[in-house]
Structure formats: C-alpha cells, structure tokens
Amino acid sequence: MIPEESFLDQLKAGEPAAYVMLVERFEGPLYRFFLCDHRNHHTAQEQTAETFAQLVRSLSGMRGGCEQLRAYVFATARHVQQRRWRGHQKEPSSLAEALNVSDPGPSPATVASDREQLERVLDAISHLEDPLRNVLLLRFVEGCSIDEVAEALEMPVGTVKSHIHRSRTRLKQILVEKE
Amino acid sequence: MNDPHDPLPEPGDDPMLEEMLSHLKRLEPPLETRLANRRAIAAELGALLAASEKRHVPWWRRSISIPVPAAACLAVLAALALTSSFRGGHDPSPVRMAAPDQPAERATEEPREKAAIAKHAPDSQPVLEYYATETYLCGIGRVNWESGYSIKEKNHD
Numbered sequence: 001m002i003p004e005e006s007f008l009d010q011l012k013a014g015e016p017a018a019y020v021m022l023v024e025r026f027e028g029p030l031y032r033f034f035l036c037d038h039r040n041h042h043t044a045q046e047q048t049a050e051t052f053a054q055l056v057r058s059l060s061g062m063r064g065g066c067e068q069l070r071a072y073v074f075a076t077a078r079h080v081q082q083r084r085w086r087g088h089q090k091e092p093s094s095l096a097e098a099l100n101v102s103d104p105g106p107s108p109a110t111v112a113s114d115r116e117q118l119e120r121v122l123d124a125i126s127h128l129e130d131p132l133r134n135v136l137l138l139r140f141v142e143g144c145s146i147d148e149v150a151e152a153l154e155m156p157v158g159t160v161k162s163h164i165h166r167s168r169t170r171l172k173q174i175l176v177e178k179e
Numbered sequence: 180m181n182d183p184h185d186p187l188p189e190p191g192d193d194p195m196l197e198e199m200l201s202h203l204k205r206l207e208p209p210l211e212t213r214l215a216n217r218r219a220i221a222a223e224l225g226a227l228l229a230a231s232e233k234r235h236v237p238w239w240r241r242s243i244s245i246p247v248p249a250a251a252c253l254a255v256l257a258a259l260a261l262t263s264s265f266r267g268g269h270d271p272s273p274v275r276m277a278a279p280d281q282p283a284e285r286a287t288e289e290p291r292e293k294a295a296i297a298k299h300a301p302d303s304q305p306v307l308e309y310y311a312t313e314t315y316l317c318g319i320g321r322v323n324w325e326s327g328y329s330i331k332e333k334n335h336d
Contacts, residue, residue, distance in 0.1 A: 014224060014227055014228070014231075016220075016221075016224055019220045019224065020217075020220075022220075023213075023216050023217060023220060027208050027212070027213060027216050028206075028207050028208060031206075031207075031208035031212055032203060032204075032206055035206070036203070041209075041212075044212075045208070045211065045212040045215055046215075048208065048212060048215070048216055049212075049215045049216050049218070049219035050219070052216050052219050052220050052223075053219040053220070053222070053223045056220060056223035056224055056227065057223060057227075114202055114205070117199070117202040118202040118203060118206060120199075121199045121200065121202055121203050122203065124199075125203075139190060140190050140196065140200055141200055141203055141204055143190055146187075161187055164187060164188055165187070165188065168188050168193070168196060171196065172195075172196065175199065
C-alpha cells in the first residue's frame with residue numbers, strides 16, 4: 001500500500017504499483033461517468049481505458065497536490081468524452097451487455113429489480129443536458145466537492161452551484177414524467 | 180432562477196434521490212473492462228519506459244534519421260575521398276639536380292667533395308650526376324626518399 005502523500009509522486013515517476021492503485025480507485029467512477037453519457041458499455045469501456053492511458057502520459061505534468069487528483073482524473077475523462085462527441089454520433093445502447101457481464105452477486109430477483117432501477121435512473125440521467133448530467137454525477141454519485149466539480153468541468157464555482165440545484169430538480173422531474 | 184439564499188443541496192439530503200442513485204453507485208465495471216484498463220496502463224507505461232531508456236542512450240549509440248539519397252551521396256563521397264587518398268602522389272620522374280654545368284638549388288646540399296668532382300669533370304669524360312627521388316602520399320607526406328650519383332656519358336657532337 002502506497003502512502004497517500006507519496007501517491008502522486010509515485011504516479012508522476014511512473015511507478016506501476018501506483019498505477020494499479022489509480023486504476024482500482026477510479027475505474028468504477030470513470031466507467032459510470034462514461035456509461036451515463038451514452039449508455040453504451042463498449043464505448044464506456046474504451047473511453048475508460050483511453051482515460052487511463054491519457055493519465056499515464058499526462059500525470060507527470062500535473063500541477064497541484066494529491067487533493068486535486070480526482071478533479072484532474074475527471075477533467076481528463078471529460079476531454080476524452082469531448083473527443084468522442086466531436087467524432088461520433090450516439091450509438092444504440094448496449095447497456096444490457098454490461099449488466100449481463102457484471103458480477104451478479106445477489107439473488108436473481110434482486111438482480112432483476114436492481115437492473116430495472118438502474119435502467120430507469122440511467123435513462124433519466126441520459127436525458128439531462130451535458131453540464132447538468134456531469135455536475136449531478138460528480139456531485140451526487142461520486143461525492144466530489146463543489147471545488148472539485150468546478151475544476152474537473154472547468155467552470156466557475158457559482159455556475160456549479162446553480163447546476164447542482166437545476167440538475168437535481170430536473171432529474172426528479174424526468175423520473176416523475178417516466179413513471 | 181435559483182434563490183441565492185436557498186441552501187445548496189448536499190449529497191444524501193434527499194432520500195428519494197439517494198435511493199435512486201444508489202443503484203448507479205453500486206454499478207461496477209465488468210471484468211472485461213477492468214482487464215482492458217490494466218492492459219492500457221501497462222502498454223502506456225511500457226512505451227514511457229522505452230522512451231526514457233532511449234533518452235539515456237549515450238550520444239555515440241544513438242541513431243539519427245537522414246534521407247536515403249543524402250546517405251547514399253555521403254557514402255559515395257566518402258568512398259571517393261578514401262580512394263584518392265590511398266592512390267598517393269608519387270612523382271614518376273626523378274628530380275635531377277646539380278648538373279655539373281647547371282647547379283640547382285639543391286646542389287648546395289650535397290657533400291662538398293662529390294660536388295667538387297662533378298664540377299671539375301672535363302666534358303669529354305663521363306659525368307657524375309646527382310639525383311634525388313621523393314615519394315609523397317597524399318595526406319601523410321613523404322614516404323620514400325632516395326638520392327645518389329649516376330655516371331653518364333656525355334654526347335659528343
């Protein structure tokens with residue numbers, strides 16, 4: 001286990017053990033970030049791997065301390081996301097594939113119920129506009145601070161606060177409409 | 180517009196939303212995705228390592244890229260220069276110096292006794308002639324030097 005204070009230094013030095021930790025810490029949040037964007041498992045998988053590759057290339061030049069790492073990771077993810085927007089249209093959903101290959105764990109009934117709920121919430125989130133969706137994900141799903149959200153999405157703190165209000169209201173509205 | 184005096188919503192302060200989002204929070208990437216992430220990291224780290232090793236190669240072990248025509252021209256020029264330098268600058272004709280009746284500059288260098296013999300030799304008799312031969316190799320300098328006297332009969336008209 002690498003101490004938190006030397007974690008960033010080891011990442012910058014290209015230590016493989018530090019990158020294993022980075023992957024373990026961020027592969028879930030990054031996968032969810034991309035999956036909520038387009039609900040396509042294959043694209044989310046590619047984008048997650050691409051984000052990690054990009055991080056290996058760029059982390060040595062990162063400014064700031066370890067407390068800014070999460071914002072840096074999501075800022076990199078957002079750049080990967082924007083590259084896809086420029087290059088492709090949204091593909092049809094292949095979310096079911098991702099849910100099938102995920103470790104089922106609990107009983108089939110629970111899994112089916114969870115899957116239904118997950119489908120519902122992903123559908124609602126995917127109907128949110130881009131800045132609102134990313135703000136909601138980073139703030140309410142990944143638990144980022146307002147400063148981290150602002151840094152990751154490269155927007156003023158005031159705008160983030162406004163988007164937090166709007167995204168929550170809008171998501172509830174969509175969920176009610178879908179029922 | 181939002182009222183600026185509204186408290187900012189915090190994660191967890193809306194149970195309904197929290198319950199909805201909990202399904203998403205529990206979503207983990209499948210094994211295939213995890214493997215792809217590790218492969219991507221390994222490939223990038225490998226590329227970085229290779230690049231840093233290349234940077235540490237001493238300058239005399241580094242390779243440079245030049246266009247093939249330029250390389251071919253340089254090779255031909257180098258071969259030509261090498262060939263001409265080994266051919267050498269040998270002067271085939273011996274340097275004749277210090278004829279008895281036309282003393283050259285080098286004649287002053289020859290031994291006094293022998294020069295005197297040549298000087299006083301009568302026209303009707305064989306002539307003692309001094310010669311010197313020098314061989315030069317381009318780029319190296321003089322590689323051979325030979326000198327001596329030869330006896331020659333003078334023509335009588």
